[in-house]
Amino acid sequence: MTTASGFFAVVGRPNVGKSTLVNALVGVKVAITSSRPQTTRNTIRGVLTLSDPQRQYVFVDTPGLHKPKNSLGERLNKLVYGSLGEADAALFVVDATKKIGPGDRLIADRLKESGVPVVVVVNKTDIAKPDQVIDQLRVAGEWDFHAYVPVSALKEKGTEPIIDELTPLLTDGPLFFPEDMVTDQPDQLWAAELVREKFLRRLREELPHSLAVVVEEIETRPNGVVAVSATVYVERKSQKGIVIGKGGALLRDVGTETRGELERLFGTRVFLDLRVKVEADWQRRDSALDRMGF
Template identity: 55%
Template structure:
């Protein structure tokens, strides 16, 4: 008797306004830190593919930049990457923050979603920060303006209700093969993840005027004969004043960035890492298409 194929696999876009916890959600679901996290908006600059493999299903998440009104070419690229993802996937997770009211940003995204025929699951994140009874009016507000395929309240940080979210998602995945090896959690090369981990530390440790003016590039990554890994990374800023901020007094802040980033990179690579950081000025790089292309942002934005 022929066995009926029931394995499911599919691509899922994770969208939402900046800083609602999209990257935290994806990292928690796949059980490994791939997408960087920060309390600064627009942390994710590139579209990152993250993979969760279970015995009967493979969930391929596309963690996208937050959809927002762009103020420069980099912003245009980020929004284009996020909105372009909606056309390529089997399902969409629209993540909102339970602690904030529906605003212009959410309405903008909902308007964009009207054009898609893909199933959209509303994920109300950060429910650990509100009382349970407060979740109902939040959900009612969203379901009044859009017909969602499903609604799941979660806390990505506290790992609340994530199994229910996966169960809900599985309904909308097509029957299909396991596209990626079971131990593969991302399609991103190690060099890019290293650069992202360094950028995360800069976002955490610098002042507000710096974060979106930085880009990070891994220039060299070499495994030595003893198994140690040498990595040279360049942090690009737009102005000399920003360079001074990132370096800090007597190089103190840059050293702190290096220390924290090295710990995460060593955990990812499973090896001892020697990390060398350089800071360079590329004036107005966010508005220069050629520079954006060289840094991996796609200069046609």
């Protein structure tokens, strides 16, 4: 039986629903989501494998392209451009509820320069008015890309046509990943992302951008319990108290919710040790970014 595979970079401005789209396409949660821009800080691969005939779609979720304000922002943009260079095609996600602006046009220009086929995904049709969706398709149509698909990633509606458009772009050859694999993320990275997701949903204003999570160790103890040791980094002492919460309430709530999700992931009891440390101006310091794995 002939097999075929392809890598597809998922790009767009911050907060257009790229991670939600990858989760919807793969069929399970492989990327964290929140209403905060710049939720994604790594390139995350979600894998969809279909049979009859056997074919594999590898979706590379990327950080939102933006005008960088610090070293972290510059590194995130480089991740996006690097992903484009390795992709067979790109999914360019735009928000149906917001007019196409300079940021979208800049990405469109970069995609044209890359030379890869592009499928424009007009997302958030579940909350957009019909005339908004039509207008987005009309304006984006001026770019003359490979295809245009309106979807609601949150409601998982309209994703099948995306697969239909990508299938002819697959390359004959062996599968890149085992058939039952849905992501290639290491457990330590995924655990760190889950902790950060819980904080993003609870914190306000600029603090989420100053927060990073590093999992130092995941160990299975003799009694079968999986022990996870993680450090939550903030940039200022005043932020440390906010992250911990009154009487440790916020840290405890985040730990409880994350532990439940990790126990479903590992299929066993989890002991989660969360600690909060101050790493001054880590987003602007290359040495700190290197230590944190960015």
